[in-house]
Amino acid sequence: MPELKIKGVTIVETFAEAFPMVATRVIITAPTLEWALISARTMTGFATSVIACGAEAGIERILTPRETMDGRPGVAVLLFTMNADKLQTQLRNRVGQCVLTSPGSACFAGLEGEKKLKLGASLRFFGDGWQVSKVIGGRRFWRIPVMDGEFLCEATTGLTKKAVGGGNLLVLGKSHKSVLTACTRAVKAIAELPDVITPFPGGIVRSGSKVGSKYKGQIASTNDAYCPTLKAAVDTALPLDIEAVMEIVIDGLSFEAIHKAMHAGIHAIAKGGAREGVTHISAGNYGGNLGPHHFHLKEIVG
Amino acid sequence: MSALTFKLRSKPDQRLDLSPLVPARLAKLKEKQIEALVIGTTRAKLTVGDVFKIKGDEVAKLRFAGTDGRCDNIGRGLTEGEIVVDGHAGAYLGAAMKRGKIEVKGNAGALAGASMAGGILTIGGNAGENAAGVLVGETQGMRGGVLTIGRNAGPLVGERMRRGLVIVGGNAGDYAGGRMIAGTILIKRGVGRHAGFGLRRGSLIFLREPEDILPTFGDCGVLEFDYLRLLEHWLRETGRPVRLGGRARRLMGDMSVLGKGEMLILD
Numbered sequence: 001m002p003e004l005k006i007k008g009v010t011i012v013e014t015f016a017e018a019f020p021m022v023a024t025r026v027i028i029t030a031p032t033l034e035w036a037l038i039s040a041r042t043m044t045g046f047a048t049s050v051i052a053c054g055a056e057a058g059i060e061r062i063l064t065p066r067e068t069m070d071g072r073p074g075v076a077v078l079l080f081t082m083n084a085d086k087l088q089t090q091l092r093n094r095v096g097q098c099v100l101t102s103p104g105s106a107c108f109a110g111l112e113g114e115k116k117l118k119l120g121a122s123l124r125f126f127g128d129g130w131q132v133s134k135v136i137g138g139r140r141f142w143r144i145p146v147m148d149g150e151f152l153c154e155a156t157t158g159l160t161k162k163a164v165g166g167g168n169l170l171v172l173g174k175s176h177k178s179v180l181t182a183c184t185r186a187v188k189a190i191a192e193l194p195d196v197i198t199p200f201p202g203g204i205v206r207s208g209s210k211v212g213s214k215y216k217g218q219i220a221s222t223n224d225a226y227c228p229t230l231k232a233a234v235d236t237a238l239p240l241d242i243e244a245v246m247e248i249v250i251d252g253l254s255f256e257a258i259h260k261a262m263h264a265g266i267h268a269i270a271k272g273g274a275r276e277g278v279t280h281i282s283a284g285n286y287g288g289n290l291g292p293h294h295f296h297l298k299e300i301v302g
Numbered sequence: 303m304s305a306l307t308f309k310l311r312s313k314p315d316q317r318l319d320l321s322p323l324v325p326a327r328l329a330k331l332k333e334k335q336i337e338a339l340v341i342g343t344t345r346a347k348l349t350v351g352d353v354f355k356i357k358g359d360e361v362a363k364l365r366f367a368g369t370d371g372r373c374d375n376i377g378r379g380l381t382e383g384e385i386v387v388d389g390h391a392g393a394y395l396g397a398a399m400k401r402g403k404i405e406v407k408g409n410a411g412a413l414a415g416a417s418m419a420g421g422i423l424t425i426g427g428n429a430g431e432n433a434a435g436v437l438v439g440e441t442q443g444m445r446g447g448v449l450t451i452g453r454n455a456g457p458l459v460g461e462r463m464r465r466g467l468v469i470v471g472g473n474a475g476d477y478a479g480g481r482m483i484a485g486t487i488l489i490k491r492g493v494g495r496h497a498g499f500g501l502r503r504g505s506l507i508f509l510r511e512p513e514d515i516l517p518t519f520g521d522c523g524v525l526e527f528d529y530l531r532l533l534e535h536w537l538r539e540t541g542r543p544v545r546l547g548g549r550a551r552r553l554m555g556d557m558s559v560l561g562k563g564e565m566l567i568l569d
Binding site for chain 2: 029069072106132141143149150
């Protein structure tokens with residue numbers, strides 16, 4: 001069977017293995033877009049991987065004043081965890097410490113969802129009895145007095161159990177610069193799409209991991225097969241001329257959303273062609289037995 | 303199918319109790335049975351057929367035409383459907399209604415929307431005293447839904463109200479929001495004396511500063527309220543545009559009771 005190539009970049013015949021997650025969306029508004037972004041970035045900071053951050057989170061998109069409930073600039077944030085209880089804890093802590101504290105902010109539900117998560121319904125206790133409940137159009141909002149006026153926060157937001165985490169693309173190239181350039185372009189392309197985030201720094205992971213380690217208690221360790229400095233010592237997956245590998249991890253509210261994001265990502269990476277220095281686009285999996293969602297690159301490209 | 307229409311033949315010589323004429327009650331009845339419903343309030347027996355000419359067959363959409371201020375209990379306890387009143391309504395319009403929609407082109411009498419729990423009640427003209435107030439035998443006033451009064455409201459609008467929104471397009475009488483438990487009353491023009499008397503929680507939003515403010519309300523100064531922006535946005539989206547802006551003077555009260563209520567006087 002001939003190799004599948006786009007502009008000289010080889011699309012490896014493999015698949016990304018992804019896992020079911022639970023997720024929610026909240027809308028943060030502020031007097032200016034700058035402050036809405038500060039609040040959202042703070043809330044989604046230290047949320048690259050559930051392994052040690054408790055959650056995976058990111059900015060989904062920017063909302064114009066016409067799109068928000070209070071007519072101010074806003075930002076949509078997606079938050080993912082492995083189960084609903086953890087999601088509730090992460091949501092409360094992150095909104096409580098990062099959005100409630102942010103000057104002029106307000107926080108609204110961003111998802112209808114099958115079930116509800118408490119948002120203002122738990123943060124209202126910060127009001128120490130001075131909080132005010134308002135029901136507008138069947139939705140409850142809490143007005144919590146704070147030092148710059150009031151923190152307006154919707155009582156609940158929705159939760160979806162259909163979310164998928166761990167969609168990914170591995171990008172192999174002949175220079176660090178070429179891989180970073182191509183991946184940056186892909187993250188930008190994915191950022192345009194709804195229902196997905198790329199939770200890692202700038203959307204890119206340089207330290208992909210394998211399950212387990214030679215050390216006791218270390219549950220994940222470096223993916224040596226993809227480390228260019230170890231080509232001679234391990235069962236490497238890399239040709240000799242590969243200098244760097246980077247990974248783009250995608251979390252989405254649905255299988256379809258990740259499928260579309262991976263499609264956009266692959267085409268953005270390949271846009272520079274083999275001339276740019278990128279040689280292969282691959283994907284990470286664990287043999288297909290761990291995660292129920294498989295994204296075959298060949299199908300995605302087609 | 304066209305709306306089931308009740309057209310008043312001539313002015314009746316007694317007040318009418320139109321509470322049986324709601325979709326839930328009429329759904330199972332044939333036209334003859336509807337005509338036989340008793341709606342009189344005196345010893346002289348009066349039926350629907352004596353007073354109204356019936357047209358149309360769509361029970362979920364009722365229409366009253368030519369009614370006056372003696373047609374009481376229109377849409378009382380409404381649980382579903384839509385009622386349009388092409389005329390005036392008497393007392394208890396939409397009282398204790400739970401769901402559905404009532405629209406009155408003219409004026410309404412006393413206790414419109416009293417103790418209503420939900421739904422949308424719209425009065426084009428004036429409303430009498432105790433709109434959204436306490437229905438006889440109840441302990442609370444309006445408990446949910448939206449009541450819009452196009453022009454003026456009588457005294458005691460929203461008395462003992464618990465939840466929901468009342469919008470008064472014109473002036474409101476004395477004791478607006480009296481003894482209110484919670485909820486929101488938005489008054490676009492002037493308001494009478496003693497507004498917010500006994501207010502526990504809840505918001506009275508004034509587009510114009512009241513001439514007379516109770517001494518038991520404490521001033522918090524002029525502040526930003528994102529809540530007002532949220533309310534303005536929702537009102538515009540639901541076809542009731544009001545310019546609220548985000549700044550208002552906040553007065554807390556009534557300090558003679560719980561004191562967690564507020565007057566927001568737009569800046």
